[in-house]
């Protein structure tokens with residue numbers, strides 16, 4: 388069966404804008420976040436407290452959070468890799484943080500400047516302190532389906548990394564297909580491996596990039612397994628600056644179109660999302676890669 392309701396975990400302001408070649412002005416980012424909240428989205432991953440030299444696109448994290456009027460009933464998670472990032476996030480008054488682990492050795496080095504094993508030592512004090520401060524904590528597992536340097540990634544390896552994050556105290560685990568190579572059968576295999584490792588489906592979220600056009604099919608496969616939190620990016624913006632060949636995320640509008648067709652509740656207003664993504668595409672100077680945005684904003 389399929390769930391009756393899905394939580395859309397919107398990552399456009401973070402995953403979308405972290406990969407822009409130009410730096411989007413902070414007031415445009417703030418308007419983007421406000422418009423997404425106006426469109427009914429209730430989880431908005433707003434920015435990252437990573438090293439500003441590693442991701443200059445999001446160096447304005449504190450400034451952005453000051454400009455956004457944080458609304459009751461809307462959650463504004465941010466990425467935090469280490470204790471320095473957590474300090475900055477706490478200072479900005481965030482209530483929800485996400486750490487981001489790698490399933491592979493190569494990407495741990497490229498994205499975090501750590502070995503696969505060292506990354507846990509970096510995250511552990513972040514999760515412990517965040518929990519002690521009463522924050523919610525999400526854990527990502529990146530390269531959960533394929534890795535541009537290592538190729539196929541063993542689902543048992545992904546599940547092992549995920550299990551360590553859950554044991555550390557992450558309340559939700561987002562399985563990241565960073566480069567979009569996964570297919571629907573592969574989604575089943577990774578979910579099976581997580582369940583076999585003791586990570587329940589109710590703990591899982593899915594995070595698909597649409598590089599190979601598989602994001603919607605993969606999402607449907609995950610919904611059929613009982614996953615109820617789906618990451619998406621308005622207009623299909625996105626990518627990862629440290630992962631070759633990573634392109635945009637599953638577009639929020641494409642997801643909403645499918646959920647509407649399936650009669651699954653989500654709370655978002657498609658027309659407002661399309662307007663927002665058309666506005667952002669104009670601000671960025673290129674058309675949205677989302678098929679639904681293109682079809683409806685013509």
Ligand code: HMG
Nearest residue numbers: 436437438441468471472487498499500529530563565627
């Ligand atoms: P490092 O160079 O090893 O850092 O980077 P360090 O711990 O050695 O510290 C070096 C200096 O940086 C120190 O300053 C720190 O204070 C400072 P010094 O003492 O020398 O003056 N520093 C910081 N400053 C501000 N904020 C911080 C911070 N941390 C250290 N947070 C680090 C290690 C993890 C920081 C770096 O590798 C980094 O920032 N990486 C982030 C990369 C990133 O953001 N990638 C994109 C997000 S992941 C993604 O997109 C995938 C996802 O979407 C899921 C999917 O698609 O699969 C989530």
Ligand code: MG
Nearest residue numbers: 402563565627
């Ligand atoms: Mg991503």
